[in-house]
Amino acid sequence: MHAVLFDMDGVIVDTMDLHFESSQRVLAEHGVRMPISELRKLGSKRSKDGFKELLPEKGDSEIDRMVKKKYAYLFAKAKGIKPIKGFLDFFFLVAGKHPIAVVSSSNRAFVEDILLQLGIFKDFGVVICGDDVRKGKPDPEGYLKAAKKLNVNPKDCVVIEDSVYGVMSARSAGMKVIAVTNTHDRNFLLDADLVVDSLAEITVEMLEGIFKSGTK
Incomplete structure (x- = not known):
């Protein structure tokens, strides 16, 4: 899985x-x-x-x-905020087909508020927030905790990140990473398995290829 x-x-x-x-x-x-x-x-x-x-x-x-x-x-x-362009394309590609989780550095009240605003809170099997961990990113604790709660081996997880510390966190957890250039230029995200400018670029074939590949 x-x-x-x-x-x-x-x-x-x-x-x-x-x-x-x-x-x-x-x-x-x-x-x-x-x-x-x-x-x-x-x-x-x-x-x-x-x-x-x-x-x-x-x-x-x-x-x-x-x-x-x-x-x-x-x-x-953040009241009335909308999802980043391209997110929903990818979200609907994976929701219902793979276990999904959110792992955020933000506090739980804020994370839940955002996900509820977008109408997708119930779609996530696990939500791990900054106040759920002893050590935040770049420590891998949050991602490892999410994998454990999903009952999925870390090596079988793909993380979607936008920051250097986020990529480091996922890498330290032994997971594969897709980085999106919403916050940083791609030059800062080259340790990811794949760097895209929009999540809408990712196809089923690309995702399956990353699942099957070894971590860097």
Whole structure:
């Protein structure tokens, strides 16, 4: 049995810049002025990991308050959001044919809200979020947990990612990876098995070929 595991931000919905803008606002309230270009370097890390990296002097309780405020901004920005062009083409290609999961660095409340807005929450057998793991991406914990819950061997999973840390996470889990250039140029994603500009480019034959291939 083969499974398909999706990242959410930057794969299902175009929310990466919304994350960066919300983080930027919270950081500014704490005296840290940082351009979006610098925040992009944090990639798909969990918010609390990114804030802790930028503000190591802050205690856990204050970091948690910053994360809560960031998500308050983010929820407001993401109301009425639509799926990234090309996502639904691929989603309908695999849904019902393979076990599918979401593995996101975002908090569960936000992930579930987005999937419910899109009307696809119930289609996913497993949803693993940033607050479900001890270590976020690039650690493989989230992807390994999803595979275990789906009862699928990690080597039989294909991950759909858009970030460098996401690709690293999937690779460390021993999974195959398709990277989509929604967030980063393809030059940053070359460790994936396949890099596409849109998920609509992927055919059944291409997906089956990746399932049958060995990992890099």
